[in-house]
Amino acid sequence: MKEKNKHTKPILTITNLKKDFGDLSVLKDVSLNVLPSEVLVIIGPSGSGKSTLLRCVNHLENPSGGEIYLEDELINDETKSKAAFQRHLNRLRCKVGMVFQQFNLFPHMTVLENVMEAPLHVLKQNKEDAQNKAVALLEKVGLQEKQNAYPSMLSGGQQQRVAIARALAMEPKVMLFDEVTSALDPELVGDVLRVMENLAKEGMTMLVVTHEMGFAEKVGDRVIFMADGIVVEDASPKDMFTNPKEPRTRQFLAEILK
Amino acid sequence: MLDWNIIVHYFPFLVQGAVLTLKISILSLILGLIFGLGAALCKLSDNPILRWPAVFYIWLIRSTPLLVQLFIIYFGFPQMGIDLGPFLSGVLGLSLNVGAYNAETIRGGIISVPWGQTEAARSLGMSSGLCMRRIILPQALRIIIPPLGNNFVILIKDTSLVSTITLVELTLTAQRLIGSTYKPFEMYLMAAVLYAVLTSSASLLLGVLEKYTRKEVRAS
Numbered sequence: 001m002k003e004k005n006k007h008t009k010p011i012l013t014i015t016n017l018k019k020d021f022g023d024l025s026v027l028k029d030v031s032l033n034v035l036p037s038e039v040l041v042i043i044g045p046s047g048s049g050k051s052t053l054l055r056c057v058n059h060l061e062n063p064s065g066g067e068i069y070l071e072d073e074l075i076n077d078e079t080k081s082k083a084a085f086q087r088h089l090n091r092l093r094c095k096v097g098m099v100f101q102q103f104n105l106f107p108h109m110t111v112l113e114n115v116m117e118a119p120l121h122v123l124k125q126n127k128e129d130a131q132n133k134a135v136a137l138l139e140k141v142g143l144q145e146k147q148n149a150y151p152s153m154l155s156g157g158q159q160q161r162v163a164i165a166r167a168l169a170m171e172p173k174v175m176l177f178d179e180v181t182s183a184l185d186p187e188l189v190g191d192v193l194r195v196m197e198n199l200a201k202e203g204m205t206m207l208v209v210t211h212e213m214g215f216a217e218k219v220g221d222r223v224i225f226m227a228d229g230i231v232v233e234d235a236s237p238k239d240m241f242t243n244p245k246e247p248r249t250r251q252f253l254a255e256i257l258k
Numbered sequence: 259m260l261d262w263n264i265i266v267h268y269f270p271f272l273v274q275g276a277v278l279t280l281k282i283s284i285l286s287l288i289l290g291l292i293f294g295l296g297a298a299l300c301k302l303s304d305n306p307i308l309r310w311p312a313v314f315y316i317w318l319i320r321s322t323p324l325l326v327q328l329f330i331i332y333f334g335f336p337q338m339g340i341d342l343g344p345f346l347s348g349v350l351g352l353s354l355n356v357g358a359y360n361a362e363t364i365r366g367g368i369i370s371v372p373w374g375q376t377e378a379a380r381s382l383g384m385s386s387g388l389c390m391r392r393i394i395l396p397q398a399l400r401i402i403i404p405p406l407g408n409n410f411v412i413l414i415k416d417t418s419l420v421s422t423i424t425l426v427e428l429t430l431t432a433q434r435l436i437g438s439t440y441k442p443f444e445m446y447l448m449a450a451v452l453y454a455v456l457t458s459s460a461s462l463l464l465g466v467l468e469k470y471t472r473k474e475v476r477a478s
Contacts, residue, residue: 060377086385094383104378108396118382121392163378170382 011036011205012057012174017066019052019229026052028229030066034174037203041216041237044226045252050209053226054176057207058096059089070095070174094122097167101179103159105151105166111138112147115166123170130169137165141195157188161195168199175199177208193219213257217241225249264444268435272445275431276452282348282427283414283456289353290413294360299390301365312361319358325419327351332423348420356413363409367402368394400471407464411457418453428452 010033019027027049034040042050055061057068059075068075075092077085106114115134119125125133138144141161143154151159160180167175177196181189193215200206200219210216216223216237223240225233225248233240233249244250300312319327332347342350371394379389421430432449436442 058381060381090383090385093381096381098378098381100374100378102374104372104374106375106378106393106397108400117392118384121388122383166382 008035013069015067018064020064039200039206039221041220041223042209048226049229050226051178054178058093094170095173097172098176099163099180101182103163107151110148111162115169119169141165156184157191160192174205179209264441272448275428279417279427282417285349286352290356293357294364297361298364316358316361324355344423344425348425359409363402363405367398371397403468414457
């Protein structure tokens with residue numbers, strides 16, 4: 001088991017986060033802390049704002065209000081000039097890895113090139129170091145023999161594991177997983193979840209939006225249930241799945257676990 | 259009937275004209291790519307100072323005839339003290355023209371690359387410029403090569419219009435030879451054959467390039 005100290009300083013602090021798309025308020029007022037090495041699982045019906053919450057963390061969505069701190073740095077720092085803000089974002093995004101539902105591998109590059117791309121051109125690592133690191137990561141996700149294949153030659157599950165390796169190559173402090181198994185055939189889901197479980201065991205801080213309740217219960221340290229742009233319930237996996245307090249949570253869990 | 263003696267005798271003169279046509283085409287092709295890429299990126303920019311001039315340029319060129327554009331540059335500009343001479347006027351007119359069409363082709367290619375590619379690149383800390391250069395443009399290239407090739411074939415044929423601004427390229431060479439031989443059928447036929455050779459060679463080269471950029475797709 002991981003050491004979890006409730007008095008540790010949060011690695012990620014979100015306060016009063018709001019996000020509107022036109023008239024539609026997707027995130028109404030979300031505040032939460034994530035501790036180092038914590039695995040936070042976010043569940044909820046579609047349209048509840050869970051993906052938007054994740055995408056605000058690395059500023060793929062521009063929050064309409066509130067603050068997000070990574071360690072001590074404000075991510076959505078609007079006091080900066082446009083160019084300075086872009087540089088600030090690029091630097092912070094290096095510390096926050098993201099894995100997408102649709103993998104989004106670069107189709108014109110081999111698996112190895114996909115993993116090496118950002119370390120080479122963003123972190124300016126030398127080619128040998130980047131390559132050794134990439135090979136080691138591909139080994140970790142069980143795909144070392146696929147390093148020279150193009151993404152189109154891989155199954156969805158394999159592509160998603162490459163995407164995880166690609167994000168890890170930046171040595172992020174936090175990993176965001178946005179419904180990463182939702183586009184996969186059921187028999188391919190297990191391999192991806194195993195990679196994520198191992199990552200959690202190694203102490204990676206993870207925010208995981210998922211519909212895999214088994215994973216949430218087994219790997220999550222904490223589960224939050226979101227609906228209509230707010231955090232309805234925030235509990236340990238055990239409490240969330242065996243003894244949810246809010247009627248809205250109970251209704252959702254009854255719906256998906258039946 | 260065709261006069262084969264005339265054809266054999268004058269063919270080398272027409273080839274000389276075709277050499278100038280080729281030079282004009284290649285220069286305009288290169289400049290047209292630069293104008294096209296620049297205008298496409300500007301038109302896609304969030305910054306109105308970049309976007310609106312590009313929108314205006316593309317609109318202006320595409321809504322007026324190439325012949326009039328060439329006349330404005332060759333006959334009109336000297337009135338304002340800008341005398342480029344026939345060769346530069348021709349190359350500038352053609353490259354501005356093909357550039358506007360290229361801009362729309364390139365822009366279409368860029369926006370057809372799924373947005374998820376940009377998000378993945380940006381989430382890895384890439385700047386928008388690096389993302390464009392390393393991730394988006396290489397993928398857009400595969401999509402835009404066929405229509406871009408089409409623009410270039412049209413460009414080669416459009417070079418015949420610079421014969422009207424005294425450039426002795428293939429068409430004007432043929433016209434001048436007709437003046438002394440009175441053999442329009444032979445001369446224009448030879449010119450047509452030489453244009454076909456130029457455009458077909460360009461298509462062949464682009465076909466090779468297209469195959470090369472699709473190597474990953476072929477591998478699947």
